[in-house]
Amino acid sequence: MNEVRAITIFVRAAALGSLRKAAVDQGISPQAASHAVMQLEKELGVRLFHRTTRKLTLTEEGQGLLNSVTPALAILASALDDARRSKEEIAGPLRVNAPKAFSRTVLWPACMEFAELHPNVQLDVQFDDHFTDLVNDRADVGFRGGSPPSGGTIARKLLPIQLIVCASPAYLQRHGTPRSIEELDRHRCTAYRRANTGKQAPWEFLIGDEIVYRDIAASLCTNDTDAETDAVLAGLGIGQLGSFSATPHLRSGRLVPLLTQHVTQREAIYVYYRHRTEQPLRVRTFIDFMVARLAGNPQFCFEPAELHALR
Numbered sequence: 001m002n003e004v005r006a007i008t009i010f011v012r013a014a015a016l017g018s019l020r021k022a023a024v025d026q027g028i029s030p031q032a033a034s035h036a037v038m039q040l041e042k043e044l045g046v047r048l049f050h051r052t053t054r055k056l057t058l059t060e061e062g063q064g065l066l067n068s069v070t071p072a073l074a075i076l077a078s079a080l081d082d083a084r085r086s087k088e089e090i091a092g093p094l095r096v097n098a099p100k101a102f103s104r105t106v107l108w109p110a111c112m113e114f115a116e117l118h119p120n121v122q123l124d125v126q127f128d129d130h131f132t133d134l135v136n137d138r139a140d141v142g143f144r145g146g147s148p149p150s151g152g153t154i155a156r157k158l159l160p161i162q163l164i165v166c167a168s169p170a171y172l173q174r175h176g177t178p179r180s181i182e183e184l185d186r187h188r189c190t191a192y193r194r195a196n197t198g199k200q201a202p203w204e205f206l207i208g209d210e211i212v213y214r215d216i217a218a219s220l221c222t223n224d225t226d227a228e229t230d231a232v233l234a235g236l237g238i239g240q241l242g243s244f245s246a247t248p249h250l251r252s253g254r255l256v257p258l259l260t261q262h263v264t265q266r267e268a269i270y271v272y273y274r275h276r277t278e279q280p281l282r283v284r285t286f287i288d289f290m291v292a293r294l295a296g297n298p299q300f301c302f303e304p305a306e307l308h309a310l311r
Contacts, residue, residue, distance in 0.1 A: 004111045005038040091120035098143035129195030155272040162243035166255040170235040191218035205262035217269035
């Protein structure tokens with residue numbers, strides 16, 4: 001940085017024909033300007049100026065240096081201006097990572113709305129059910145379902161994940177309604193296979209004050225929560241679905257809630273990111289937009305009173 005500063009002073013002195021004028025231009029003392037140029041000459045081992053009491057002219061080496069550094073300084077100044085504008089303009093690349101699990105129903109509609117509002121942002125959204133490290137994956141913002149991520153990031157809770165056993169009216173009409181957890185063994189059930197482990201996720205139930213996990217035999221298993229929801233809607237089995245997928249269908253009557261006294265609400269959907277002071281305006285604006293659209297949005301979860309009424 002000292003060399004860049006000295007070169008800048010040298011270029012201004014050459015343009016203005018005076019170290020004193022260059023000092024005023026750069027907001028430093030004449031002595032500091034003179035010292036910077038002398039140190040640069042010492043570093044390079046050549047004289048850059050012919051100095052007299054009245055006149056400052058470039059040596060041949062000084063003219064050569066001026067010709068070489070002027071384009072580079074212009075590029076540097078432009079790059080610095082671009083960096084400063086990133087704090088003032090909602091524009092530029094924005095990389096987002098999120099799980100497939102709730103992308104179609106929750107995140108993607110909001111991402112498309114943001115893209116329409118801010119056409120100068122180049123939004124790059126990668127859907128991957130494996131956990132994302134923002135630094136290693138060079139992402140600006142991440143989303144996660146489960147527990148909040150740790151390790152140098154800030155996490156904000158957006159939505160609770162309520163796990164609700166449900167079925168279509170057509171399925172219940174054909175096969176009857178289970179009245180207990182044990183009766184699920186006599187029914188066709190769906191299951192979700194976790195991407196990070198490849199294992200079928202157990203169903204979980206609130207029994208009293210304790211969460212109990214059960215391995216439910218599945219007649220249909222998939223690693224896509226939207227596909228599982230489609231299967232339950234089609235009457236292919238009973239499923240334990242996340243509220244982000246099930247809530248609209250339960251409210252419309254396309255799905256029927258079952259065993260509602262056992263609904264759990266252990267995990268949540270989070271947005272996570274690095275410290276806000278490090279972020280350009282486009283990143284801060286995206287985070288604030290997603291929080292405003294999704295945090296506690298009743299479209300994707302039941303309010304406590306509404307959940308209690310289901311029981």
